[in-house]
Amino acid sequence: MVAILLIDKLGRKPLLYISTIGMTICLFSLAFTLSVLGKGQFGVVMAILSVCGNVAFFSVGIGPVCWVLTSEIFPLRLRAQAVALGAVVSALSVAFVYTFVPETKGKSLEQIELLFQTEHDRKGGQVELGDVEHLVQKG
Known part of the structure; x- marks a missing residue:
């Protein structure tokens, strides 16, 4: 919901900056928390907050903006082929998960x-x- 309200006001690129910078900070915070703070109550709370922050920053930028950008960046005459290519990549990811995960x-x-x-x-x-x-x- 936040991304829907902000995507046209702020623009795609600023949302991607906010999202990736925020996610990076949250993931560094998670790494620091798990390696330095350990298993104490404060460490557990910080780890949970870091993961929640990472998800929140993803939801504001990378998650929704990628869908919007992919529909905008391809010329109209190539859009169907680009969507089909995305379906191929999705199928390959299913095969990868089935085989290796x-x-x-x-x-x-x-x-x-x-x-x-x-x-x-x-x-x-x-x-x-x-x-x-x-x-x-x-x-």
Whole structure:
């Protein structure tokens, strides 16, 4: 809602600046919080605020402005092809997720870490994705 009200008043580029700068600050804040402040109550509150801030800044700029810009920057004669190209990229992302992104629901952080380690990190060789999923199910 905020982006709808601001996109024509402020412009696309200022919203993108606000969004990306705000997200960057929030992500640096999250990194600082998790690495320096640790698990204390203040650290937990700061981490939650950083994540919420990141989502808020995304929602004001990058999220909605990208949709508006993509419909504006392509010439009318190429707009249909550009939208079709976007559908192809979406299909490729589905294939990527299906092939390479493991399910992490119900897994502990330690189990998730195992999913992204190579066998070399554990024993000194490569590991197949099926082997990692088997290890996680056993663990």
